[in-house]
Amino acid sequence: MHATRQVAPSMGACQTCGLRHRAVCAALNDTELDDLQRISHRKSFEAGTTVALEGEPMDYFANILNGVVKMTKTLADGRQQIVGLLFPTDFLGRAFVTEAPYRAEAATDLELCAFPHSSFEQLLHKYPQLEHRLLESTLSELDTAREWMLLLGRKTAEEKVASFLHLLTKRADLSAPCNANQDGPLRFPLPLTRTDMADYLGLTIETVSRQITRLKKQGVISLVDSRTIEVAALEDLEDISGG
Amino acid sequence: MHATRQVAPSMGACQTCGLRHRAVCAALNDTELDDLQRISHRKSFEAGTTVALEGEPMDYFANILNGVVKMTKTLADGRQQIVGLLFPTDFLGRAFVTEAPYRAEAATDLELCAFPHSSFEQLLHKYPQLEHRLLESTLSELDTAREWMLLLGRKTAEEKVASFLHLLTKRADLSAPCNANQDGPLRFPLPLTRTDMADYLGLTIETVSRQITRLKKQGVISLVDSRTIEVAALEDLEDISGG
């Protein structure tokens, strides 16, 4: 359903990969990249599939080539919270521990460029600039997480939903085919179900649905179908999302 | 008021510092540590003082020797959220950028072991194991932030307050003098005002106050005074906090 863009590398062709200068690989020069290429392999998951279980070993790292990964935490009674989304170019996997710290699930159909755990850690050791890059990407993940803490703790339901849609407008070019560069209103598919959106925003599906209806009535967005958004007034969306 | 423990190093004595093997310094051996010692200096702040402003340059990094730092984000209309607390042994400052990403404020009286920005970055370059340590500490900050996202998005007011108190029982030995190793109920001072607790938990001060009263009535905790907690039933506190 998703995943039709041609940014993905053909096997063994890191040099020409669309992510070459945007994912962790950017830390390496062409020669060094060969080392990475040698250990890389493709992996795909269907939407809804579990990629890693909390506390269970995960034997590889990966760049997201295509699709969206959700990382979730769960309370004993089943309440769930999505604690992070990974988009194309993002790095999946936790260095220096074998157990995954959260459950990772394919929110959409997914393509990964994967590296076996131990081989990749050897490369981290061999190339400090790779580890440096990982530190920088971890720091920016931390910023994102804290931005979301502000949303979860202090924003209203309307601001939350608007913030999420606004986030997607910024990452839509990455997460799905879209008309970002064309004229007319910005249109893109939602990578998450209403349930997932609720779990990401700390709301219920009913509230998410009502707030979407509300934004629709205000003329800020419209729905092509229930999973395809068209942003009519990006400025307004940004205003409503509250900074 | 706080800050009476003797873990702090005397100036120029990293080797005998109580944090030697617990803070970032642990990444370096005794010889390498001299390099760090040479650039280190003490800094103190009074409770309530601003340590760094969001978006403003911060010209040093620091280990927390004593006290607690709160990092906050604010919406345009003044709504606030504390997005992280730093306790003794934690590392303050963001590598590779000069601007602080959040406002940092001394929640209690504070003592820091500070390193000038550029000198420290030179050491990061010289000693990859120091950068490695920084990556590990950033990853654990990320875990903490995501744990808090679950709390903010999905826990009830009672669970939130219990979780915070439970967190303190785990870090009380770090944040303040306490009787953790003695017999009897665990007693420690709260490093935050009710307002700060509310900003950390995504609640109002009234709700925080009511939930504390509630826990008191249940016999889980008692208040020596409004800023000193005694945990009567640690098990119960853990249960209520919801895993």
Added chain:
DNA sequence: ACTGAACCTTGATCTTGGTCAAATGCCGTG
């Protein structure tokens, strides 16, 4: 001891978002 400011607690009331329930729409399959 008196005063004012901060901080904390408590009560009464209101509102936002949750809960419960039902209806609608959208496939994919027999």
Added chain:
DNA sequence: CACGGCATTTGACCAAGATCAAGGTTCAGT
């Protein structure tokens, strides 16, 4: 086409926590 399952929407009602409004405590400064 009819059926069943799933995602989404909508409505009616409810409750957790926010808001508004007093009071109480503590403490520094006079």
